[in-house]
Amino acid sequence: MSYDKELTAAKKAVSLAASLCQKVQKELSQSDVQSKSDKSPVTVADYGSQAIVRFVLERELSDEPLSLVAEEDTEKLRKDSGEDALQRITKLVNETISNDGSYITSPLSTEDILTAIDSGKSKGGSLGRQWVLDPVDGTKGFIRGDQYAVALALLDNGKVVLGVLACPNLPLALASITGNAPSENAVGCLFYATVGSGTSMQSLDGSSPVKVHVSDIGNAEDASFFESYEKAHSMRDLTSSIARKLGVKAPPVRMDSQAKYGALSRGDGAIYMRLHDKPYTEKIWDHAAGCIIVTEAGGLVTDAAGQPLDFSKGRYLDVVSGIIATNEKLMPSLLKAVRESLEEKDSSS
Numbered sequence: 621m622s623y624d625k626e627l628t629a630a631k632k633a634v635s636l637a638a639s640l641c642q643k644v645q646k647e648l649s650q651s652d653v654q655s656k657s658d659k660s661p662v663t664v665a666d667y668g669s670q671a672i673v674r675f676v677l678e679r680e681l682s683d684e685p686l687s688l689v690a691e692e693d694t695e696k697l698r699k700d701s702g703e704d705a706l707q708r709i710t711k712l713v714n715e716t717i718s719n720d721g722s723y724i725t726s727p728l729s730t731e732d733i734l735t736a737i738d739s740g741k742s743k744g745g746s747l748g749r750q751w752v753l754d755p756v757d758g759t760k761g762f763i764r765g766d767q768y769a770v771a772l773a774l775l776d777n778g779k780v781v782l783g784v785l786a787c788p789n790l791p792l793a794l795a796s797i798t799g800n801a802p803s804e805n806a807v808g809c810l811f812y813a814t815v816g817s818g819t820s821m822q823s824l825d826g827s828s829p830v831k832v833h834v835s836d837i838g839n840a841e842d843a844s845f846f847e848s849y850e851k852a853h854s855m856r857d858l859t860s861s862i863a864r865k866l867g868v869k870a871p872p873v874r875m876d877s878q879a880k881y882g883a884l885s886r887g888d889g890a891i892y893m894r895l896h897d898k899p900y901t902e903k904i905w906d907h908a909a910g911c912i913i914v915t916e917a918g919g920l921v922t923d924a925a926g927q928p929l930d931f932s933k934g935r936y937l938d939v940v941s942g943i944i945a946t947n948e949k950l951m952p953s954l955l956k957a958v959r960e961s962l963e964e965k966d967s968s969s
């Protein structure tokens with residue numbers, strides 16, 4: 621099964637969404653940020669990105685039914701207090717489409733934008749094709765001016781078959797990735813993978829892609845590990861105890877969003893740990909794209925008990941104690957260290 625057409629559509633959708641996000645991040649004002657009912661932040665970029673991804677997928681894949689599982693909904697935007705934000709989102713989406721120039725369309729109305737955002741309500745599951753979108757992953761990082769990602773994946777009968785991840789603030793770093801070597805400060809990466817075809821990375825402004833691979837380090841002493849920037853999203857006492865057991869010498873690299881999966885896929889570090897304290901239900905859009913980008917680059921992504929992630933259960937992931945990712949050589953010792961540290965924690969509480 622080839623997913624060429626879907627990949628072209630997904631790369632286009634995510635690239636346009638990323639350019640909308642970059643524009644917003646540059647000139648972010650307080651009125652661009654709202655708080656959701658779970659107290660987590662959402663910005664006009666999260667909404668605009670979701671609307672534009674839907675718009676591009678519909679245009680590019682007009683002969684396919686589109687089922688979309690996406691993070692944002694329009695509850696806040698439909699209230700009187702959301703009117704200014706809705707106007708701003710509509711303007712941003714129309715400007716982004718018209719600056720790109722690929723699509724001839726009369727300007728989208730506020731109602732078109734609400735409909736596009738609300739199209740992300742699919743329940744997911746194991747039947748047929750489901751697109752999975754995190755329009756801005758790492759919204760807190762986005763607001764802080766740090767790392768964030770636009771993450772889009774495709775499920776086919778419950779399995780992730782395609783993933784595209786834009787990381788607008790991630791350094792291109794691998795100086796060899798473009799024919800014309802980017803300057804050391806150049807940022808903006810687009811990672812993508814389809815099942816069985818490996819993972820590629822190119823610059824967001826359109827260099828030729830290169831294949832990327834996870835680190836082949838087999839000795840954890842030489843490895844470094846990624847974890848969330850936000851303290852509340854992973855248990856740091858546990859990750860540091862695991863790192864100690866493994867003999868990892870380097871300090872943790874803390875980064876927002878699925879940019880961690882992108883960085884892992886090209887071997888910037890060798891391990892990613894995300895371990896939960898309180899019960900926390902992971903969402904499929906926080907991991908689907910990142911997961912295939914790492915596995916197609918030769919890595920493994922599992923829950924803390926070593927089970928592969930199951931994206932076929934609906935909008936949520938049923939994971940035990942958290943998520944870990946690394947290469948094949950390090951996985952057995954990582955799993956052992958995770959198990960021992962979890963047991964020690966349980967026996968001391």
Ligand SMILES: Nc1ncnc2c1ncn2[C@@H]1O[C@H](COP(=O)(O)OS(=O)(=O)O)[C@@H](OP(=O)(O)O)[C@H]1O
Pocket residue numbers: 660691754756757758759760761847848849850852853854875876877878900903906
């Ligand atoms: N308590 C808790 N535990 C674990 N994860 C949580 C928690 N709360 C939120 N989230 C989700 O984390 C997403 C951000 O990803 P990261 O943790 O990798 O980045 S960050 O360091 O927090 O910025 C973030 O995604 P976005 O909402 O898209 O930003 C959330 O879905």
Ligand SMILES: [Mg+2]
Pocket residue numbers: 754756757758905906
């Ligand atoms: Mg997210």
Ligand SMILES: [Mg+2]
Pocket residue numbers: 666691754755756757758759
């Ligand atoms: Mg998000």
Ligand SMILES: [Mg+2]
Pocket residue numbers: 660661691759
């Ligand atoms: Mg969010």
